[in-house]
Every structure is written in structure tokens, then in C-alpha cells.
Amino acid sequence: MRKMLAVVSRVLTGASQKPAGRVLLAARNFANDASFDIKKCDVHRLEDEPPTTAVLTREEGLKYYKIMQTVRRMELKADQLYKQKIIRGFCHLYDGQEACCVGLEAGINPTDHVITAYRAHGFTYTRGLPVREILAELTGRRGGCAKGKGGSMHMYAKNFYGGNGIVGAQVPLGAGIALACKYNEKDEICLTLYGDGAANQGQIFETYNMAALWKLPCIFICENNRYGMGTSVERAAASTDYYKRGDFIPGIRVDGMDVLCVREATKFAAAYCRSGKGPMLMELQTYRYHGHSMSDPGVSYRTREEIQEVRSKSDPIMLLKDRMVNNNLASIEELKEIDVEVRKEIEDAAQFATADPEPPLEELGNHIYCREPPFEVRGANQWIKYKSVS
Amino acid sequence: MAAGLVRSGLAGCGQQVSRLLRRRFHRSAPAALQVTVRDALNQAMDEELERDEKVFLLGEEVAQYDGAYKVSRGLWKKYGDKRIIDTPISEMGFAGIAVGAAMAGLRPICEFMTFNFSMQAIDQVINSAAKTYYMSGGLQPVPIVFRGPNGASAGVAAQHSQCFAAWYGHCPGLKVVSPWSSEDSKGLMKSAVRDDNPVVVLENELMYGVPFEFPDEAQSKDFLIPIGKAKVEREGTHITLVSHSRPVGHCLEAAAILSKEGVECEVINLRTIRPMDIETIELSVMKTNHLVTVEGGWPQFGVGAEICARIMEGPAFNFLDAPAVRVTGADVPMPYAKILEENCIPQVKDIIFAAKKTLNI
Numbered sequence: 194m195r196k197m198l199a200v201v202s203r204v205l206t207g208a209s210q211k212p213a214g215r216v217l218l219a220a221r222n223f224a225n226d227a228s229f230d231i232k233k234c235d236v237h238r239l240e241d242e243p244p245t246t247a248v249l250t251r252e253e254g255l256k257y258y259k260i261m262q263t264v265r266r267m268e269l270k271a272d273q274l275y276k277q278k279i280i281r282g283f284c285h286l287y288d289g290q291e292a293c294c295v296g297l298e299a300g301i302n303p304t305d306h307v308i309t310a311y312r313a314h315g316f317t318y319t320r321g322l323p324v325r326e327i328l329a330e331l332t333g334r335r336g337g338c339a340k341g342k343g344g345s346m347h348m349y350a351k352n353f354y355g356g357n358g359i360v361g362a363q364v365p366l367g368a369g370i371a372l373a374c375k376y377n378e379k380d381e382i383c384l385t386l387y388g389d390g391a392a393n394q395g396q397i398f399e400t401y402n403m404a405a406l407w408k409l410p411c412i413f414i415c416e417n418n419r420y421g422m423g424t425s426v427e428r429a430a431a432s433t434d435y436y437k438r439g440d441f442i443p444g445i446r447v448d449g450m451d452v453l454c455v456r457e458a459t460k461f462a463a464a465y466c467r468s469g470k471g472p473m474l475m476e477l478q479t480y481r482y483h484g485h486s487m488s489d490p491g492v493s494y495r496t497r498e499e500i501q502e503v504r505s506k507s508d509p510i511m512l513l514k515d516r517m518v519n520n521n522l523a524s525i526e527e528l529k530e531i532d533v534e535v536r537k538e539i540e541d542a543a544q545f546a547t548a549d550p551e552p553p554l555e556e557l558g559n560h561i562y563c564r565e566p567p568f569e570v571r572g573a574n575q576w577i578k579y580k581s582v583s
Numbered sequence: 584m585a586a587g588l589v590r591s592g593l594a595g596c597g598q599q600v601s602r603l604l605r606r607r608f609h610r611s612a613p614a615a616l617q618v619t620v621r622d623a624l625n626q627a628m629d630e631e632l633e634r635d636e637k638v639f640l641l642g643e644e645v646a647q648y649d650g651a652y653k654v655s656r657g658l659w660k661k662y663g664d665k666r667i668i669d670t671p672i673s674e675m676g677f678a679g680i681a682v683g684a685a686m687a688g689l690r691p692i693c694e695f696m697t698f699n700f701s702m703q704a705i706d707q708v709i710n711s712a713a714k715t716y717y718m719s720g721g722l723q724p725v726p727i728v729f730r731g732p733n734g735a736s737a738g739v740a741a742q743h744s745q746c747f748a749a750w751y752g753h754c755p756g757l758k759v760v761s762p763w764s765s766e767d768s769k770g771l772m773k774s775a776v777r778d779d780n781p782v783v784v785l786e787n788e789l790m791y792g793v794p795f796e797f798p799d800e801a802q803s804k805d806f807l808i809p810i811g812k813a814k815v816e817r818e819g820t821h822i823t824l825v826s827h828s829r830p831v832g833h834c835l836e837a838a839a840i841l842s843k844e845g846v847e848c849e850v851i852n853l854r855t856i857r858p859m860d861i862e863t864i865e866l867s868v869m870k871t872n873h874l875v876t877v878e879g880g881w882p883q884f885g886v887g888a889e890i891c892a893r894i895m896e897g898p899a900f901n902f903l904d905a906p907a908v909r910v911t912g913a914d915v916p917m918p919y920a921k922i923l924e925e926n927c928i929p930q931v932k933d934i935i936f937a938a939k940k941t942l943n944i
Contacts (some may be wrong), residue, residue, distance in 0.1 A: 306687065340720035347718040354686055354723065365676050366711060376639070376665065376689060399676025406671070482773050504673020560717045561755055563724035563779040568858070570755075575896045583721065 226250040227520035231454040237437045237444035237474075243461040247453040251522045254513065257299065257452050258523070261510050263316045266539045267324050267484075271314065271331055275487045279547060280331045284345050287315040289482040292509035293416055294319045296455025297384055301463055306374065308354040308367040309386035311346040312416075312481075316386075320353035324538060328546035329430040336549040340556060361387060363392030364413070368400045371411035371472075382410040382466045384459075385554050390421020392435050401439045401472070408471035412462045413439060415476045416449065422485040423494040436476035449477030450507040480507070503508075555580065616802065621791040623765035624654050624730075627772035628692065630804045632662055632830040635690060638668040638776055641668040641681055642694025642731075651696050652732065652791055675753070678704035678729070682711045685727040685781075692776065695731035698785065699745045705750075712781040713756035726779045728770070733761070733785035734828065734879045735917060735928050744917035746880030748827065751783045752856040752889070759812050759856040761785040765795040767854055772810025778810060785856070787829045813860040819849035822873040822938050823892060825864055830877045830910075830929055835935040846942065856886060861893045868899040874907040875943045877929055882911040893923075910937045 228248050236242045268288040274280045287294070294315035295305070309316050316325050322338050330337030331345055338348050344356040354370060357363035367385025374381040387397065392415050404411050415435040419426055426433045436444035444464075447458040455477060462473045479504045484491025491500070517523040558570035558579030570579045618626075644651045646659035646669040659667040670677040674695065681693035695701040700706065712725045728929050736744035751759045758780055762768040768786070775782035800806055816831065817838055824834040831852045849867050853859065868874050874894060876887035886908035894900060894907055913927040929942035 233587035308683075338720070339718065339722065342720045343718040349719040349722045355719070357711070359706055362679060362706055362711055365679020365707065366683035366686065368676075369680035370687040371683075372680060373684045373689045376684070396673075396675040396679060399671070399673035400680070402671055403673065403676055403680060406763075544681070560721040561721075562758070563716050563721070563726075565780070568625070 199261060221524070223251050223523065224384070224521045227516075227522055229453055229516060229520075231451060231457060232448040234279045234448075234454070234458055235436065235446040237434075238441075239443045239445065241461075243445065243447075243458045247457050249516070249522065251517075253299070254467070254517045254522045255531070257528075258510070258513055258517065258528060259535065260295050261452065262532060262535045263324065263333075263512065263538065264288075264294065264318055265292045265510060266535050267293065267318065267327065267542070268314060270328065270539050270543050272487065273544065274328070274332065274546070280345075280487075281333070282344060283311065284310040284331065284487040285485065286483040286487070287312050287481070289503065289509075290416065290418060290479045290523065291315060292452040292455055293449050293477050293479050296452040297414070297459050299452070299456040300459025301382070301384065304352065304379075305381050305385040306352045306354065306367075306370045306532050307386070308357070308363050308370060308383065310360065310363055310388060311356065311358055311393060312388070313346065313348060313356040316353065317348040317350060317356065321476065322348065322350045322352045325542035326546045329549050332546045332549075333551060334549035335552040336545065337557070341552040342402055342556070342560070348370070361391040361396050364391070364394070364397045365400045367413075367473075368409050368411050371409040372403065372407070373500060374410050375408075380467055382412060382463055384412050384414055386414045387417055388421060389415060389417040389419065389426050389433075389435060390424065390429060391571075392417075392438060393430055401442055404472040405421075405439075405442050408469060410465055410466040410469075411472045412459070413442070413472060413474045415474070416479055417476055418479050418481045420481075420485070420494060423489065425494065434476075436483045439472070439474040442472050442474050444474035444476065446476045446478065449479030450503075450509045452509060452513055559583075568570060588663040593832065594768055601697055605808075615796040617794040618765045618797040618801075619792055619794045620762070620765050620768045620786075621652070621654055623769040623795075623797070624772055624786065624791075625656060625658070627769045627776070628655065629658060629661070631776040632666060633656065634804070635776075637688065637690045638692065639666045639668065639684075639689065640692045640694065640818040641670055641677060643670055643672060643696050643889055645669060645694050649722070650694075652788060654786075655694070674700050674703040675707060678707040679711060681727055682707050682725060685712070685725045686715070686723060690726050690728075690776065692728045692730060693728065695742060697736075697788075698731050698733040699743050701729065701731070701747065701933060705900055707782070708751070708757070708783070709754055712753050716780070717756055724779050725781050727781050728772075728775045728784060730775075730784035731786060732788040732791075735924075736788045738919060738924065739917075740919040741916035746878070746912065747783075748784075748785055748856050748878065748880055749885045749889075751785075752859075752886065754857075756781065757857060758782040759785065760810055760854060761827040761856050762854065763787075763790070763828050763852050766801045767808065767814075769801055769854070769926065770806055771810065771854060774807045774810050777807070782810065784827065789941070793832075808854065810859045811855050811860055813833075813854055813863040814852045815849060815863065816852045817848065819847035819871065821846050821848065821868040821871055822875065822939065822942055823849045823851060823864065823871045824875050824877060824934065825851045825867075826827040826877040827856060827886065829878065830879055833929060833931050833934055834877055834894075836931045837938065840935060841930070841938060846938065846944070848938065859889070859893075861890070861897065864890060864894065865897050865899040869902045872902050874903065875910060875934065875937045875941055876907070877934055879912050879928055882909060882914055885909070885911060887911055889899060896919060905941045905943065908937050908941050910934050
């Protein structure tokens with residue numbers, strides 16, 4: 194007791210750099226883990242289903258919280274930079290959907306593969322790229338992950354194949370990556386994501402057919418955020434049961450706002466694919482707070498009340514936070530500290546992304562071909578030539 | 584010995600002479616190896632499949648049917664289901680699958696039964712394959728080959744006769760080759776498979792069955808023809824004829840006929856559409872001062888149009904004694920009736936006419 198008082202007084206005299214909470218925590222006992230009920234998944238053509246309870250350790254919880262918060266703040270920072278015209282062109286933000294990218298990553302290995310469409314910043318982060326490289330790519334600077342040449346929709350990392358701008362085109366690509374996994378006999382799988390809008394693309398059905406025929410280790414994941422740009426699912430699809438649209442492919446419908454639900458469903462689907470049974474389809478029911486892109490205010494086709502309702506009742510970060518605090522896995526102060534850390538990381542990254550110079554003009558001609566001796570590329574007229582190196 | 588025979592006169596020695604001459608021929612050079620374009624392509628794929636485990640072939644009917652045009656004959660029997668894959672009729676889907684496999688490190692050969700069907704998948708060829716290395720800032724290569732017959736066949740009408748050289752040749756990030764002979768076909772196909780970039784190989788159905796002499800070096804398993812280099816098939820001094828694919832043969836026929844009239848044509852086989860070897864054409868034009876381009880595709884925005892534009896921009900322009908001229912397919916969808924179809928593709932007489940017009944003779 195004496196020691197504790199001494200500690201407390203040291204803190205209160207302000208001698209310590211650490212905030213009060215941190216020192217006090219040393220004395221507090223948290224639970225190691227807790228068990229939670231998660232929503233039962235609807236299934237299609239499956240006898241088994243993902244579990245309805247999940248165990249969350251304190252360590253996992255803090256990790257998921259930090260990652261989701263980082264994605265959230267990164268997207269909000271991108272919104273800010275876009276409005277300042279420091280980011281141009283297309284910018285499709287992921288805030289609201291954090292539980293999807295974090296839950297999916299938690300259910301697979303780093304050696305597995307992921308490909309998604311254009312709402313890709315969250316996945317770029319969870320697949321391992323630092324925030325500063327993502328923001329610098331958005332601002333088109335040389336420190337961007339694609340040297341400023343790709344932009345929002347074309348970010349790549351190890352075992353992450355973008356970032357794809359053509360709606361639905363990434364789905365056959367993902368099945369191809371899965372084919373390579375099977376070909377190489379390495380027990381790896383590919384998560385192939387698309388939205389509720391893309392779900393009506395013909396090439397997706399061609400892909401379902403081949404993936405099932407050849408038993409490719411591919412999890413098709415429909416991130417259903419209820420709107421394809423400005424068109425609600427009811428106005429776009431004759432059947433909005435996206436988890437059933439794979440027909441002969443077994444499917445599960447998952448609460449995409451609950452990171453634990455997503456994680457457990459992913460583990461379930463991954464095990465199925467790894468066992469060689471072929472593809473599976475997961476529909477994640479989720480929601481985006483922003484409009485389709487930064488040029489869409491997002492309120493002409495849905496009400497502000499709807500958006501507010503999701504925010505107050507189903508926000509994925511809030512859900513995790515409540516679970517952790519109510520089950521003694523973390524304290525509010527601790528989580529607030531994480532918020533502060535995250536804010537700082539994002540600020541630093543934004544600083545970098547704003548201050549870093551644009552790529553040099555010479556970069557214009559580079560990376561046309563891979564492993565090719567240097568050659569010349571034509572510019573705007575015949576006298577302007579750029580050197581092209583691989 | 585031959586000289587002695589000649590001196591002793593032909594009378595009474597005719598039979599002996601011919602017997603000697605025949606024996607001489609038997610002892611000298613053996614008959615040159617003749618290989619059809621189809622077999623050359625088959626050999627190329629077979630050798631590359633054997634050489635690198637990551638190479639595989641997919642497309643409609645490529646496996647158990649031995650290929651719609653038998654180009655992949657025997658490959659499925661030799662390599663099996665894993666390496667030679669029959670796909671459903673889903674061009675956009677399987678082209679995308681092939682591109683994804685390439686992104687993940689395999690080396691697919693994706694066959695389009697004809698390039699007309701590639702239009703269904705063209706987004707995957709251009710947006711997913713061609714542009715990706717650039718968009719990723721050099722992080723994500725796409726080592727894929729798209730191959731199949733291109734351009735006019737015989738009597739297959741409008742939807743099955745389009746030439747895609749100009750469309751694919753338009754796009755940075757792609758390489759596009761158009762072999763004419765067996766040697767071209769083998770060397771370019773092997774180079775295409777070994778290239779780490781997306782390569783479109785535009786074959787020609789009417790050439791598949793045509794035999795060519797196969798030089799010794801082409802019989803090697805490492806015989807490669809560099810992508811981006813044209814070949815002078817015939818040297819000449821009066822006029823340059825530039826072509827790709829089947830029309831190269833027509834140019835050589837025209838050259839033979841013109842030669843009898845004292846006009847010596849230099850015939851260039853482009854071999855590669857993109858990156859185009861304009862230097863070889865420039866050097867030739869600077870020698871002959873006259874240029875005719877010949878292609879099977881439509882005239883507007885075509886391969887010939889590109890050559891003419893580049894000649895104007897370069898040093899060869901000042902050496903032209905007459906405007907450069909194009910011989911192309913007729914500017915209509917391909918009709919079915921034989922007489923109409925014949926007049927829709929460049930014939931030898933059209934090439935000769937254009938050459939003479941250019942030379943003002």
C-alpha cells in the first residue's frame with residue numbers, strides 16, 4: 194500500500210512523463226481473455242457453420258482495436274487532405290468497414306493472398322504497408338508505395354494484389370492467384386473481395402464456375418455495404434442473398450460490423466478451402482459512412498438518419514471497445530492512449546505525405562516493362578523523350 | 584573433273600554426266616528440314632513447358648482436343664491436366680485467371696481460339712496485364728503470353744476475321760509480336776514465354792499448315808528471336824516493302840515478279856509490332872527512297888499508318904522520293920462470298936500496283 198501511494202504521488206507531482214493511467218495500470222489486473230457470443234451466420238449448402246462464440250485475448254483485442262482505429266483515422270485524414278485538394282481524383286474511403294479488413298486478416302496467415310477492388314486503403318494497411326506510404330501514394334509523392342504512379346486504387350504489397358479499378362475484374366484475378374496456390378502445392382489460399390455492386394458482373398459468375406470446377410482454394414468475399422455507388426441493393430439485384438449467388442458454391446452470411454464474427458467466419462472458410470474442397474463464398478454485411486467516393490456526399494440515396502443509426506448502434510470500433518471494457522480486457526484510459534498514439538502516427542504520416550516531393554519527371558517513362566534494358570519512351574511530341582528503366 | 588567432262592563434249596557423255604552430277608548432289612548438302620508453322624509453335628511451347636515448371640497453357644480445347652487448330656497437339660498427353668488446362672467458354676474469366684496466376688508468379692500461356700474472342704477479355708489484357716507493372720511503380724510484373732490466330736482466315740466472315748495488331752500495338756506495357764515463318768513462330772514464341780512482360784502473339788490460321796525451311800540454329804532448344812527486331816527477308820535497292828504475318832509472303836512474291844521487270848524490292852518482315860523496329864525500316868528507306876507498307880488489317884489507325892507517321896518524323900523522310908504508301912485490308916467488315924473476300928485482303932497484284940505507283944512506272 195505504501196509503495197502504491199508513493200507511485201501515485203510521483204505521478205501527481207508530474208515528475209513522470211507517462212500519463213497517470215499508465216502507471217496506475219501497472220497495479221490493475223485485466224482478464225487474459227473473454228468469451229463472446231457472436232451472431233450466427235446464415236449458411237448455404239453447408240452442414241457445418243462457423244462457431245457462435247469467440248474467444249478474444251487481451252492482446253488480440255488491443256491489437257484489433259489499434260489497427261481498426263488506425264484505418265479509421267487514416268481514412269478520415271484522407272478525407273481532410275482530399276478536401277484541401279492535396280489528394281486528387283478518385284478516393285474511396287473505408288471508414289465503417291474496418292471490422293472486415295481486420296477480421297479477415299486475423300483469420301488468415303501472412304503467406305495467404307488478398308485481392309480487392311478500389312476501396313482498398315484498409316487492406317493495404319492490414320497487409321503490411323505503413324500509413325505514411327499509403328498517404329504519400331494518395332498525395333502522389335515519390336515516397337508513395339507505388340512511387341506516386343498508381344494512386345488510390347493501385348497499391349500493392351507482398352501477397353496483396355491491389356487495389357483494382359475495374360469493377361469485378363479483380364475476381365478472376367483472385368481465382369488465378371488461387372490457381373497458383375494450388376499449382377504450387379503450398380497450402381495457401383486467396384481472399385478475393387468485391388462489393389455488392391460488382392456482384393452482378395458476369396465475369397464473377399464465370400469465375401465461380403471455374404473455381405468450383407477446378408476446386409481452387411479461393412474465398413470469394415462480397416463486402417455488402419448496401420449500395421453500389423448510388424444504387425441500393427434492392428434496385429440492383431434480383432437476389433440480394435449475395436452469399437447464395439455462388440449457387441453450387443457453399444456460402445455464409447456474416448455480420449461484417451463485428452470483428453470477431455468476421456474472424457471466426459474467415460477461419461472457418463479458410464479451413465474449408467485449405468482442405469481442398471474448393472471455393473467458398475462469404476458475404477460480409479457492412480456499411481460505409483462516406484459516400485461511394487469523395488465526389489459523392491452519400492446522402493442523396495440514403496438518409497442521414499440511417500447513417501447515424503449505424504454509427505450509434507453498430508460501429509465496429511465502438512463494439513469492440515465496449516466488449517473489452519465491459520469484460521475487463523482493457524480500460525477506457527488505455528484505449529484512449531492508443532487513440533492518442535494512432536492520432537500521432539497519422540499526423541506524422543500526413544506531414545510526410547504533404548511534404549514529400551512529387552516524383553521526378555524522369556519517373557514518367559519508367560516501369561513500362563520488367564527486366565528490360567533501358568529504352569526510350571515518346572513524350573507529348575516527337576522531340577520529347579523519356580528514358581524507361583525497369 | 585567436271586571441267587574435263589565438259590571439254591570432252593556432251594555428245595555420248597550426257598548420261599555419265601548426269602549420273603555423276605546426281606551422285607554429287609547425294610554426297611553434298613542433305614535436304615533442308617521443312618517444318619510447318621503449326622509444328623514450330625508446338626515445338627516452342629513443348630520446349631518451354633519442359634524447361635520451366637511454372638509455364639502452363641490454358642484455353643478452350645487446348646488439352647483433350649489437341650487444340651482447335653491442333654497447335655497444342657500432344658501437349659496434354661505429355662504434360663497432363665495440371666499444365667495443359669481446358670477451360671469453359673469464358674474468355675473474360677479465364678483470361679483474368681491467367682493474369683492472376685501470372686501475378687502470383689506462374690508463367691501462363693493463355694490461348695484465345697481466335698483473337699476475335701479476345702475482345703470479350705480485352706479489359707484483362709489491357710487493364711489487368713499491360714498496365715500493372717507501371718501502376719505499381721515496378722512492384723508487380725505480369726509474365727503472361729496471350730496467343731492465338733489473328734486476322735482473316737478463309738470464308739469465316741466478319742465476326743471472325745478482324746486483325747488486332749493495331750489495337751494491341753496501341754498500348755504501352757504490352758509487347759506484340761506477329762510471326763510469319765516457322766522460324767519466326769518458334770523463336771518469337773519462345774522469347775514471349777521467357778519474357779517477364781505480357782506478350783501478345785498474333786498467329787495466322789492460314790499459315791499454320793505452311794512448311795518453311797528450318798535453319799540449323801532454329802532446331803536448338805534455346806533458339807530465340809529477340810522481340811523488337813525486324814528482319815530483312817530480301818535485300819533490294821529500289822523500293823522498301825514492310826509487312827507482318829502472312830502478307831510478308833505476298834511481298835516476297837511481288838518482289839520476285841518485280842525483279843523480272845528490273846525492280847529490286849527490299850522486303851522487311853516486322854516480326855514485332857510493339858516495340859516496333861523503326862530503325863531497320865529507316866535504314867532501308869534511306870537506301871531505296873521508296874516505301875510501301877503492307878498489312879491485312881483495316882487502313883485507319885493501323886500498323887501502316889504508324890510506320891508512315893514515324894518515317895515522317897525521322898531521318899528517312901528526307902530520303903523519300905515519293906510519299907509513303909499503304910496496302911491494307913479493305914475498309915469494310917469481312918464479307919463471306921469468295922470473290923468479295925479475296926478483294927478485301929491485300930493481294931500480290933495490289934502490292935505490285937502500289938509499288939509501281941510509288942516508283943512512278
